[in-house]
Amino acid sequence: MNSQQNRNSSVPVAIRLKDVQHRYPKSQVTLSIPNWEVQTGDKVFLHGPSGTGKTTLLNLLAGVLQPESGEIALLDQPFSSLPTRKRDKFRAKHIGVVFQQFNLVPHLSVLKNIRLAAYFADNKASVDSKAAAMIDALRLPSEVLHQSAGSLSVGQQQRVAIARALINEPEILLVDEPTSALDTDARDAFMNMLTALCETQNTTLIFVSHDKSLEKYLSSSVSLSALCTLKEAE
Amino acid sequence: MLLSFAVSSLKSRAKSVVLTFLSLLISISVLLSVEHVRMQAESSFSRTVSDVDLIVGAPSGQLNLMLYSIFRMGSPTNNISYESVEMLKGHSQVEWVIPISLGDSHHGFRVLGTSQDYFEHYKYGDKQRLTFASGQPFAGVFGAVIGADVAKKLGYHVGDKIVIAHGTGMVSFTNHDQSPFTITGILAATGTPVDKTVHVSLEGIEAMHLSPSKLKPIVANPDDTSNPLIQPDDVTAVMLGLKSKFATFTLQRELNNYQDDRLMAILPGVAMAELWKMMGTVENLLRIISVLVLVSSLFGLSTMLLASMQQREKEIAVLRILGAGGGTIFMLLLTEALLIAIAASVVSTSLLTVLFSVSKGWLASEYGLFMSANFFSVHNAIVIGAVLAATIVTTLLPAIDAYRKAIHSRL
Numbered sequence: 198m199n200s201q202q203n204r205n206s207s208v209p210v211a212i213r214l215k216d217v218q219h220r221y222p223k224s225q226v227t228l229s230i231p232n233w234e235v236q237t238g239d240k241v242f243l244h245g246p247s248g249t250g251k252t253t254l255l256n257l258l259a260g261v262l263q264p265e266s267g268e269i270a271l272l273d274q275p276f277s278s279l280p281t282r283k284r285d286k287f288r289a290k291h292i293g294v295v296f297q298q299f300n301l302v303p304h305l306s307v308l309k310n311i312r313l314a315a316y317f318a319d320n321k322a323s324v325d326s327k328a329a330a331m332i333d334a335l336r337l338p339s340e341v342l343h344q345s346a347g348s349l350s351v352g353q354q355q356r357v358a359i360a361r362a363l364i365n366e367p368e369i370l371l372v373d374e375p376t377s378a379l380d381t382d383a384r385d386a387f388m389n390m391l392t393a394l395c396e397t398q399n400t401t402l403i404f405v406s407h408d409k410s411l412e413k414y415l416s417s418s419v420s421l422s423a424l425c426t427l428k429e430a431e
Numbered sequence: 432m433l434l435s436f437a438v439s440s441l442k443s444r445a446k447s448v449v450l451t452f453l454s455l456l457i458s459i460s461v462l463l464s465v466e467h468v469r470m471q472a473e474s475s476f477s478r479t480v481s482d483v484d485l486i487v488g489a490p491s492g493q494l495n496l497m498l499y500s501i502f503r504m505g506s507p508t509n510n511i512s513y514e515s516v517e518m519l520k521g522h523s524q525v526e527w528v529i530p531i532s533l534g535d536s537h538h539g540f541r542v543l544g545t546s547q548d549y550f551e552h553y554k555y556g557d558k559q560r561l562t563f564a565s566g567q568p569f570a571g572v573f574g575a576v577i578g579a580d581v582a583k584k585l586g587y588h589v590g591d592k593i594v595i596a597h598g599t600g601m602v603s604f605t606n607h608d609q610s611p612f613t614i615t616g617i618l619a620a621t622g623t624p625v626d627k628t629v630h631v632s633l634e635g636i637e638a639m640h641l642s643p644s645k646l647k648p649i650v651a652n653p654d655d656t657s658n659p660l661i662q663p664d665d666v667t668a669v670m671l672g673l674k675s676k677f678a679t680f681t682l683q684r685e686l687n688n689y690q691d692d693r694l695m696a697i698l699p700g701v702a703m704a705e706l707w708k709m710m711g712t713v714e715n716l717l718r719i720i721s722v723l724v725l726v727s728s729l730f731g732l733s734t735m736l737l738a739s740m741q742q743r744e745k746e747i748a749v750l751r752i753l754g755a756g757g758g759t760i761f762m763l764l765l766t767e768a769l770l771i772a773i774a775a776s777v778v779s780t781s782l783l784t785v786l787f788s789v790s791k792g793w794l795a796s797e798y799g800l801f802m803s804a805n806f807f808s809v810h811n812a813i814v815i816g817a818v819l820a821a822t823i824v825t826t827l828l829p830a831i832d833a834y835r836k837a838i839h840s841r842l
Binding site (some may be wrong): 259261281282285286288289290294296299300301302303304305309312313314316317318 | 432435436439440442443745746748749750751752753754755756757758759
């Protein structure tokens with residue numbers, strides 16, 4: 198935990214994008230982000246209507262997509278220029294991701310889902326006790342650890358997804374519309390727990406949503422239309 | 432981790448996995464049993480006769496001579512004179528001589544006229560001598576020694592009287608009614624054609640072909656084998672044991688060029704190999720069929736994995752986002768396929784071992800097939816190894832597909 202914080206404090210800029218261009222396959226549309234920086238520990242609310250490149254941006258940040266040109270650097274290290282295998286490893290160790298839904302492998306138990314994340318990140322720490330602590334912090338009964346992920350409610354699954362995404366204490370957490378399947382009460386509880394956990398781990402959070410009412414939980418807010426432009430090539 | 436993930440993933444698709452497993456189980460079992468029966472047949476075939484250096488008969492073909500003299504199949508074309516037998520008995524290179532005379536039957540079992548030397552020198556399997564389950568070799572004119580199968584099928588015991596018919600058919604029109612034989616001994620089972628043979632003396636064969644009037648004095652005095660009427664004139668073939676194996680080819684050439692009788696000498700091993708080569712065609716056909724059955728189930732396995740890719744897209748997206756590379760997804764599919772194939776191989780081997788252990792006695796008694804129930808041989812290990820290699824090859828297609836999809840999957 199200490200070394201984690203030291204590392205984070207020595208890296209003030211968690212995310213840096215420079216002249217990033219991405220062309221959508223089978224179309225002439227290009228997404229371009231001239232310049233974007235996120236400080237370590239920031240909790241950025243990224244909002245904008247559907248179809249403005251939210252998911253593409255997340256894919257770029259997670260390293261699933263590679264930009265056509267430009268440079269994405271994470272934690273002051275070049276990221277988008279890494280070979281696929283190294284990007285996969287970097288993602289496993291330094292980036293946590295929570296989707297809208299289907300975050301978990303349904304046929305595995307909750308604990309095994311969490312162990313899987315630790316396995317791919319070569320995280321040899323005592324995963325089980327940490328998972329139990331996180332499940333407790335997320336106000337889930339400890340029995341869920343041994344239930345299959347597919348048998349949980351959507352709200353429970355989303356909370357397990359946070360635990361899974363944070364088990365390796367990643368420096369960056371990417372979250373994509375995680376509350377769209379939740380009702381208002383569950384949504385509030387979810388947001389509080391998410392931000393509290395990020396706070397304790399000093400995690401840089403990128404939170405993507407079209408729901409402006411969630412803005413209040415996060416420290417800063419960026420509109421996608423201000424950040425990037427979509428243009429049709431001639 | 433990969434392994435436990437694969438197991439869990441297979442469990443979640445239990446129905447299609449079980450069906451694929453069953454189809455592989457059946458085809459691997461077919462392949463293994465065909466291979467097993469083939470190997471066992473070959474060894475049981477070559478254990479029919481042992482330690483006989485030459486078989487001498489009338490010139491025909493070496494296969495023909497071996498088939499009727501050893502396997503009691505087909506009919507002898509011609510006989511050789513008894514003077515030739517005497518010549519062989521006196522030959523300096525010859526250690527022992529077993530004359531055999533065929534052509535008669537008893538309730539469908541072949542009757543073999545021979546001498547006492549048969550029980551002393553005939554060997555099967557790994558140089559095993561014939562042993563008596565009860566009784567002893569025949570003495571006198573009308574003694575008979577029957578094989579284990581004959582005794583079992585016809586319910587005979589030592590001391591029973593039997594009648595021998597002329598010809599080799601099941602139904603014979605000329606029964607040698609006047610020459611009843613008495614069973615003096617029953618041989619222990621050997622798993623060779625000996626079990627299906629009725630052995631009598633050469634004099635007995637001559638006696639039963641005499642007219643009733645001539646037969647009477649012989650029946651009245653059955654212990655006297657010196658009556659000139661029942662001295663054999665000719666025999667069907669002779670089995671020879673030599674003093675030195677090195678003399679085999681010399682003697683063979685000598686006998687083939689023998690001037691006083693038309694003789695042909697063959698080496699049982701060489702004839703056996705030729706016969707087995709002919710059977711090889713059938714054997715290969717069986718092999719091809721079982722390999723095709725296996726290939727079709729492997730395609731089934733591949734299809735199952737390909738079809739599952741659709742429903743597993745999300746699962747793979749999750750793995751990708753956790754940092755699993757395309758290579759990991761590729762290995763995952765390969766592991767799943769190998770798990771099914773290994774399980775099918777293990778179950779198939781155990782199943783066949785149990786099956787053959789249970790039916791061993793029945794196969795031996797009903798069909799004279801002596802099958803070992805041991806499936807844990809090097810040969811079977813090679814067969815299973817080949818099956819697993821083929822599994823990997825047929826899984827490459829879905830695995831590469833999974834790899835590509837994984838690389839291009841989005842959040």
